[in-house]
Amino acid sequence: MTHASETPVSSPGGGAAVMERQPETVRKPSPRYRVLLHNDPVNSMEYVVTSLREVVPSLSEQDAMAVMLEAHNSGVGLVIVCDIEPAEFYCESLKAKGLTSTIEPEE
Numbered sequence: 001m002t003h004a005s006e007t008p009v010s011s012p013g014g015g016a017a018v019m020e021r022q023p024e025t026v027r028k029p030s031p032r033y034r035v036l037l038h039n040d041p042v043n044s045m046e047y048v049v050t051s052l053r054e055v056v057p058s059l060s061e062q063d064a065m066a067v068m069l070e071a072h073n074s075g076v077g078l079v080i081v082c083d084i085e086p087a088e089f090y091c092e093s094l095k096a097k098g099l100t101s102t103i104e105p106e107e
Contacts, residue, residue, distance in 0.1 A: 030083055030084075031105055034105075034106050035101060038099075038101065039076070039100075048068045056080055
């Protein structure tokens with residue numbers, strides 16, 4: 001019986017403890033940023049799709065095509081929404097490939 005009573009003591013950080021601490025540490029979520037791709041009359045559609053997939057590996061071929069078409073048809077396409085550091089990285093990486101990209105806070 002004493003062994004069973006020791007189990008909760010020897011396993012701190014269990015599911016209940018994590019759930020109790022979470023509201024205290026996650027008071028305000030960090031702001032999110034939209035990475036935008038602007039229409040590009042210079043580069044081919046295939047180059048834009050390939051560049052998007054190289055810069056943002058989480059984009060599927062279909063997602064990259066959709067972003068490219070959105071930018072082509074409406075002037076700007078939403079690439080990804082993420083924290084500021086990756087947003088800046090993605091934006092600069094797209095620019096390095098000759099594409100026009102900006103970031104803006106998510107509303």
